[in-house]
Amino acid sequence: MNQGISPVRTTSKDILARAIAQEDISVQHSAEAQTAYFDTKNRVLCLPVWQDMDHAMYDMLVGHEVSHALHTPADGWQEFVGEGRNAPMRHMYLNVVEDARIERMIKDKFPGLRRDFAKAYKSLEDRDLFELNGKTITDLPLVDRLNLQFKLGIHCQMDVPFTAEEQQYITRMAETKTFEEVMTLAQDLFEDQQEKEEQKQQESGEAEDGEAVAGVAADSDEDSEQGQGSGSAGDESGEDSGASMEDDTDDGESADSQDGEPDDDEQGNDLSYEAYANGGNAIPGMTQRAFEGAVSDFRDDKAAARTYVTLPKPKLENIVVEFSKIADLWVESKKAFLQDRNDEGKAQIEENTTQSNLRLHTYRNSIKGIVAQMVQQFQMKQAADADKKTEVAKTGVLDTVRMIDYRWSEDIFLKNEVHSDGKNHGMIMYLDWSSSMSGILKDTVEQLLVLVEFCRKVNIPFEVYAFSSNEYCPFTGRRSSKDYQDFIDSREDRPQWDNQKDSDIEPHTLSLYNFLSSRMNNREYETALTNLWKIVDRGDYYYNSEIPNCLHLGCTPLNEAITCAMTQVPEFQNRNGVQIVNTVFLTDGEGHSMLRGYGHTFIADQKTKKNYDTRDAANGYYGETMCLLSMLRDRTGTNLVGIRLCDSKSLNNLRYYIGKNVDDRRWQQMCEDYKVKNFVTLESAYDEYFLIKGNLKVETDSMEGLEDDASYTRIKNAFIRGGNRKKSSRVIANKMVDIFAA
Numbered sequence: 001m002n003q004g005i006s007p008v009r010t011t012s013k014d015i016l017a018r019a020i021a022q023e024d025i026s027v028q029h030s031a032e033a034q035t036a037y038f039d040t041k042n043r044v045l046c047l048p049v050w051q052d053m054d055h056a057m058y059d060m061l062v063g064h065e066v067s068h069a070l071h072t073p074a075d076g077w078q079e080f081v082g083e084g085r086n087a088p089m090r091h092m093y094l095n096v097v098e099d100a101r102i103e104r105m106i107k108d109k110f111p112g113l114r115r116d117f118a119k120a121y122k123s124l125e126d127r128d129l130f131e132l133n134g135k136t137i138t139d140l141p142l143v144d145r146l147n148l149q150f151k152l153g154i155h156c157q158m159d160v161p162f163t164a165e166e167q168q169y170i171t172r173m174a175e176t177k178t179f180e181e182v183m184t185l186a187q188d189l190f191e192d193q194q195e196k197e198e199q200k201q202q203e204s205g206e207a208e209d210g211e212a213v214a215g216v217a218a219d220s221d222e223d224s225e226q227g228q229g230s231g232s233a234g235d236e237s238g239e240d241s242g243a244s245m246e247d248d249t250d251d252g253e254s255a256d257s258q259d260g261e262p263d264d265d266e267q268g269n270d271l272s273y274e275a276y277a278n279g280g281n282a283i284p285g286m287t288q289r290a291f292e293g294a295v296s297d298f299r300d301d302k303a304a305a306r307t308y309v310t311l312p313k314p315k316l317e318n319i320v321v322e323f324s325k326i327a328d329l330w331v332e333s334k335k336a337f338l339q340d341r342n343d344e345g346k347a348q349i350e351e352n353t354t355q356s357n358l359r360l361h362t363y364r365n366s367i368k369g370i371v372a373q374m375v376q377q378f379q380m381k382q383a384a385d386a387d388k389k390t391e392v393a394k395t396g397v398l399d400t401v402r403m404i405d406y407r408w409s410e411d412i413f414l415k416n417e418v419h420s421d422g423k424n425h426g427m428i429m430y431l432d433w434s435s436s437m438s439g440i441l442k443d444t445v446e447q448l449l450v451l452v453e454f455c456r457k458v459n460i461p462f463e464v465y466a467f468s469s470n471e472y473c474p475f476t477g478r479r480s481s482k483d484y485q486d487f488i489d490s491r492e493d494r495p496q497w498d499n500q501k502d503s504d505i506e507p508h509t510l511s512l513y514n515f516l517s518s519r520m521n522n523r524e525y526e527t528a529l530t531n532l533w534k535i536v537d538r539g540d541y542y543y544n545s546e547i548p549n550c551l552h553l554g555c556t557p558l559n560e561a562i563t564c565a566m567t568q569v570p571e572f573q574n575r576n577g578v579q580i581v582n583t584v585f586l587t588d589g590e591g592h593s594m595l596r597g598y599g600h601t602f603i604a605d606q607k608t609k610k611n612y613d614t615r616d617a618a619n620g621y622y623g624e625t626m627c628l629l630s631m632l633r634d635r636t637g638t639n640l641v642g643i644r645l646c647d648s649k650s651l652n653n654l655r656y657y658i659g660k661n662v663d664d665r666r667w668q669q670m671c672e673d674y675k676v677k678n679f680v681t682l683e684s685a686y687d688e689y690f691l692i693k694g695n696l697k698v699e700t701d702s703m704e705g706l707e708d709d710a711s712y713t714r715i716k717n718a719f720i721r722g723g724n725r726k727k728s729s730r731v732i733a734n735k736m737v738d739i740f741a742a
Helices: 010-021 055-071 077-081 087-109 113-126 142-156 167-175 179-230 240-255 264-278 286-297 323-339 343-366 368-388 441-457 481-489 522-538 558-576 621-636 652-658 664-677 712-729 731-741
Strands: 026-030 037-039 044-048 306-309 390-398 413-419 425-432 462-468 511-517 580-587 600-604 611-613 639-646 679-681 688-693
Touching (some): 010 026, 010 055, 026 306, 026 600, 026 611, 037 055, 055 087, 077 087, 087 113, 087 142, 087 167, 087 179, 087 286, 142 167, 167 179, 343 368, 368 441, 425 441, 425 558, 441 522, 441 580, 441 639, 558 621, 600 621
Parallel strands (some): 306 600, 425 462, 580 639, 639 688
Antiparallel strands (some): 037 044, 390 413, 462 511, 600 611, 679 688
């Protein structure tokens, strides 16, 4: 690798290609591609994986290929090239003339590319990649000199000689506008070269005939002298030279090919075309072949094979479980649960429900102060922001009171105050409903409820989805797992993804349970909140038969949930008329990969036409998740907030996942922050990404737990510690207030 050349970011070149093409073409990089090419049918520009190539060279080749995409027809040239031994040469002539046309057109349309073309061709010339060392340009065939003129002559001021008769071809090549004109000129150049080849063959044949006659005469004289000296009978026949001619004929026949092959003249003419295809030297097109070979040499032979995959489209009607269905699920589940219970068992269940509701009521009362502070903070920031957005504009109308000050002030016009409206927000929250969350799920829900209550107070639209691998099933009651699976398999609305056959990605089973929503009325909200709390209150997520079967904890289809968000966020935005959607993911780790073992994989977004490298952010599943998050932001413009819950007191066991690319000094600082503040911020594809201690209680009363006779010092310390815990325990809430007020 040339250390003097900075690596090219292919993502920026993808953007350049789409900008030049002025359409959302797809750009892919293939380790197998020998040279750049454009699939005009599928509108895909394929570039090789290049190395040791500077930006100018990269931009020149991108501009060259995009211009082909814009101006070279997909059909028509095949008939011109034809088949047989002449096809490679005819193709070369067409390429030379067409390259001149499409490069001129792209530079005329985007003049900024002229500099890149000049630098790129200068670099090719300096490296002798046209293989001109040791050759006299004057002796090169016409097509090669034309090729040099339009590649090195106009870009590098190379002096390429032409005869007066050949000047017409320069003019015609510089003025071709249509592809038909290109084919006509290429045909004329091809026929001109054919005539020269035939003339050369004739001249060569005449020279060989002259040498043969001279040889025969010499042989005849020598044989005559020998015959006379030996007293042979040569004087009778006079045909001694005929034997020599026969020898010459034998020699000629030995030089010919075997029976059925062309004679020397025909074969010699065809071999020049075959030589171009096979890499011969000193034949028409050698500069074009050298140029193509030079570009091919930039290929990275050691580059890993790249795979481009596309995302399937989610069928949200089969994935999202609306809150009304969840409410019905609880009703049916309760009926089935009470069916086999006696009066004592039913009484115990009612008592458990009463105690759970009491704990929920107590918790909601405890966070009222926190929510009120959040609302106040939000309103203050909004007021300050509104003040910042106030402008004073001159009306152009004289102020009759202040116009007397015109001698020392120009401020004599009436003014208007202009208030720029603040942007309204909405929020979608995705909650990890997997088994690994069991130890911190209640704490997470408590934090989430603070956000939900805040949104309700300030009328911010919101949705809360729990993503789970457990499919929705209205079936309740005590049945075997086989019965449950048979019921799931029989569902007619089970298919969850469209165009999956056209995609290389295989999503896992996903359900999005819409636990809470701003679309609920008060009664629906209270019922849904009670049911959600009932799940997390006891912490028994596997054996609690009061919970509907499909609401038990499952696996982590995080990547599938992000894919669904690409459709849900725009729908939410349109439905609620909000300008900015804040998308929050609350999880304790990575999701399962949807790529199923692919190597170096790029996710090709068919909407934005961007490619996302799964190895660009990190290795493994984390990189896939970061790519999907970037795609979500690019598609929707949403603010992405990641909240990763951790039930550990230390970050040491997470170094591989979150600190792999962090230096030791930064890592030590993160560990200290986590110990003191109970959270750290991480760099990722999220706009804001927080790692928060998951078993962190939402502190409401700093004096709770103190004895009645506690000393002054103990009370003071408890108050200080409680204040700090209050601040850190409301990290999520405080950060969201900052985002909403922006």
